[in-house]
Amino acid sequence: MAGSATPSTAASTPKSRSVFRAQTLGALALQVFQAPCPSVVKVTVEGKLDASVKVQVPGAKMEGSGLPALCRAGKTWTVTFLSSSAARGPMTKGSLMIQGFDAVPFCVAHNDQGHTFVQSKGKWRYTALSAPRWNWRENAEKPTEGTAADLEVIGARSADSVPHLKVHVRSASEVELKRCLQGLALREAQAEEDYDMLLAQVTKAKTAGVDREQIEQAEERLRGMRKMGKHVNDGCDKESLKLLMQWEKVTRCGETGVNETCKASPDCPCNEEVNCGEVLSIVPSAVQLLLKDFGPEGDKELFDELSASALAVEEGSVWKAGGKLIFSAFDRNQSVQALTRMLNNVGRARCVKMLLQMVKHSEAEYGGFVTAIQINFHPNGESFHAQHRDIYSAKQRAGPSCTCTFKKCVGTVCYTVGSSRQVLLETMTDMFSAVKPCGEHCTGRRERRWLHSGDAMYFNEAWNANHTHGIPPIDGESGPRISVAFLLGAEESRIYQKMLLPNEVPQ
Numbered sequence: 001m002a003g004s005a006t007p008s009t010a011a012s013t014p015k016s017r018s019v020f021r022a023q024t025l026g027a028l029a030l031q032v033f034q035a036p037c038p039s040v041v042k043v044t045v046e047g048k049l050d051a052s053v054k055v056q057v058p059g060a061k062m063e064g065s066g067l068p069a070l071c072r073a074g075k076t077w078t079v080t081f082l083s084s085s086a087a088r089g090p091m092t093k094g095s096l097m098i099q100g101f102d103a104v105p106f107c108v109a110h111n112d113q114g115h116t117f118v119q120s121k122g123k124w125r126y127t128a129l130s131a132p133r134w135n136w137r138e139n140a141e142k143p144t145e146g147t148a149a150d151l152e153v154i155g156a157r158s159a160d161s162v163p164h165l166k167v168h169v170r171s172a173s174e175v176e177l178k179r180c181l182q183g184l185a186l187r188e189a190q191a192e193e194d195y196d197m198l199l200a201q202v203t204k205a206k207t208a209g210v211d212r213e214q215i216e217q218a219e220e221r222l223r224g225m226r227k228m229g230k231h232v233n234d235g236c237d238k239e240s241l242k243l244l245m246q247w248e249k250v251t252r253c254g255e256t257g258v259n260e261t262c263k264a265s266p267d268c269p270c271n272e273e274v275n276c277g278e279v280l281s282i283v284p285s286a287v288q289l290l291l292k293d294f295g296p297e298g299d300k301e302l303f304d305e306l307s308a309s310a311l312a313v314e315e316g317s318v319w320k321a322g323g324k325l326i327f328s329a330f331d332r333n334q335s336v337q338a339l340t341r342m343l344n345n346v347g348r349a350r351c352v353k354m355l356l357q358m359v360k361h362s363e364a365e366y367g368g369f370v371t372a373i374q375i376n377f378h379p380n381g382e383s384f385h386a387q388h389r390d391i392y393s394a395k396q397r398a399g400p401s402c403t404c405t406f407k408k409c410v411g412t413v414c415y416t417v418g419s420s421r422q423v424l425l426e427t428m429t430d431m432f433s434a435v436k437p438c439g440e441h442c443t444g445r446r447e448r449r450w451l452h453s454g455d456a457m458y459f460n461e462a463w464n465a466n467h468t469h470g471i472p473p474i475d476g477e478s479g480p481r482i483s484v485a486f487l488l489g490a491e492e493s494r495i496y497q498k499m500l501l502p503n504e505v506p507q
């Protein structure tokens, strides 16, 4: 204050002495008035982004007018709270509300009995994150920008200093944004009754490094749901599986496929049967040959082993995904290692031997390394596998570039055992495909081919980019079919975890 004189200048004349005296008394009076209201906490806000910040401290009052409606970037904004009573007590609790963020609780100690933390006990520092809404259920595009607030709480160093909560607002890093989005998805999944969805979200949240407390909460919820049997989907109980997955019910049908070419133009690029770099092959009776050591009918042996294994393991290891069932490790990890470990644990060594023989054969025949396994059960003709592309890596190649740039040794091999089913192969002209439509009336090309017991279908990454594949439901009688698909990667990464949301593009 410009008007407050220092004692030395104030003492220079008698007149000013009296002024000084009056001022001193005034200051004393103010101090006496202030004494019952000690400061409890000071909050400062600064950073690289503007932020709207509110602080609530029950039992305390703001000194002055507090923070502005918007704390502009590049400046430090301060608010101090005063106790509304003479004694501050052992600690002061408050809540920090930054627009777009969850409220963050904090606490500052005033003596040994109090606690100092931000977000949760024991934390002196915490980075709060915020991101725009993300429609993860429909696998929508993720937001690309998020906000981070670095929070730090500094305890009072002496009896008369004030504890300090520092808020620094900035853009979230890529890793932070991912963590934030997965955390939000996990929380939303936790509020629902869908076991499958929550399980998939827990795995994703773990990978993204979501707070341990939140993951533990979600896992607790999963345990609760399991106790209520919610992990066993309709038609996936052992009773149903035992009834449907019997070799006696296997049907064989169809011999000739159908190739529906583009109706708009006979010269349509879609009608090209093999595009640059593409490999698609269907090898008849491959399973009988590669499992010949297990009996003359390797396909039947494999079908029986897998059906029996599904009944031997914990209920819930067969689960619904789209129109078909998946048989996997109980935690739905789709690595070969996780599956074979589970099978070995229940004495299914023969089944494991067969699967490992198939892994060995697939790698030798098609190159690359098996990175994931997916076993699908199609109990009858109503079951289906929606049209899709396989996903080999997080970064799916996009754009109109020449398909020859695709790495070798990347692809999918899928073995069929049991009933015959048609596979639908559709030529695509979208942004992921190198095939261009012949014009605006292009109808594309659809090819239906039969897969019989023991057949191996292989396609590489280039073919996968230009086409979708799927198993449509069948009209009329059809018995059970099991497919065993291996994803082949260029690098060895057998512990690779492949988790899918129930509504995600299935493998």
Ligand SMILES: [Zn+2]
Pocket: 276, 277, 402, 403, 404, 405
């Ligand atoms: Zn090329």
Ligand SMILES: [Zn+2]
Pocket: 262, 263, 264, 265, 268, 269, 270, 437, 438, 439, 441, 442, 443, 444
């Ligand atoms: Zn066309």
Ligand SMILES: [Zn+2]
Pocket: 388, 389, 390, 412, 469, 506, 507
């Ligand atoms: Zn697939």
